Amino acid sequence: MGKMYISVKKMNPEHIDSIVEIERAVFPTPWSENSFYQEIQSVYSQSFVAVMQRADSEKVVGYLSACCVYEECTINRIACHYHYRNKGIGSMLLEHLIRHAHIHGAKIFPLEVRESNRAAVALYEKFGFVRVGARKRYYTGPPEDALVMVLYGGKITGMSAREPEAHKGLT
Numbered sequence: 001m002g003k004m005y006i007s008v009k010k011m012n013p014e015h016i017d018s019i020v021e022i023e024r025a026v027f028p029t030p031w032s033e034n035s036f037y038q039e040i041q042s043v044y045s046q047s048f049v050a051v052m053q054r055a056d057s058e059k060v061v062g063y064l065s066a067c068c069v070y071e072e073c074t075i076n077r078i079a080c081h082y083h084y085r086n087k088g089i090g091s092m093l094l095e096h097l098i099r100h101a102h103i104h105g106a107k108i109f110p111l112e113v114r115e116s117n118r119a120a121v122a123l124y125e126k127f128g129f130v131r132v133g134a135r136k137r138y139y140t141g142p143p144e145d146a147l148v149m150v151l152y153g154g155k156i157t158g159m160s161a162r163e164p165e166a167h168k169g170l171t
């Protein structure tokens, strides 16, 4: 893989085809195009994409969708294209959301995650999310319990985000 320059942008309708392609490859019960359209039209949506810059175009390599109502900002979706995992892109997206939402008054960030999803749980713990409960058989296909995790406060600590490799240009 050559050098990679990634930036985080507000999600817009032009991104949705690429997002849904990733969504279908990643989640057993993927959101549809229409779900994303509706999501980004909502005044409560805080949704972003990570795009890789190319010579004359951009490629969506990850995305995050959250719903922020007053102090509460629920993270509904976060995913990266599997070719681009473990390179700091998920962290870039999460950090962007937390900073942005915090400025707009968010103080609590709840989410659900499959309890077997080690990569996601590790990502959330890195940012200071704590486990507050579980929902029995919350997921289908395959059935699994959800962990409920919450970040209180929404301040990025020095510990939470490594310098994303993606900013530096990966080789």
Ligand SMILES: CC(C)(COP(=O)(O)OP(=O)(O)OC[C@H]1O[C@@H](n2cnc3c(N)ncnc32)[C@H](O)[C@@H]1OP(=O)(O)O)[C@@H](O)C(=O)NCCC(=O)NCCS
Pocket (backbone or CB within 6 Å): 026, 078, 079, 080, 081, 084, 085, 086, 087, 088, 089, 090, 091, 092, 112, 113, 114, 117, 118, 119, 120, 122, 123, 124, 126, 162
């Ligand atoms: C979860 C996900 C978004 C993480 O994105 P990513 O870009 O790979 O994550 P990052 O490179 O920013 O890694 C952040 C941290 O996650 C952890 N992590 C990432 N991949 C991991 C893996 N395979 N195993 C264990 N921990 C992992 C590490 O703690 C890492 O911290 P570090 O930077 O100190 O090494 C990505 O794995 C993904 O798209 N998974 C499929 C979709 C999904 O499960 N979404 C969550 C639904 S709740």
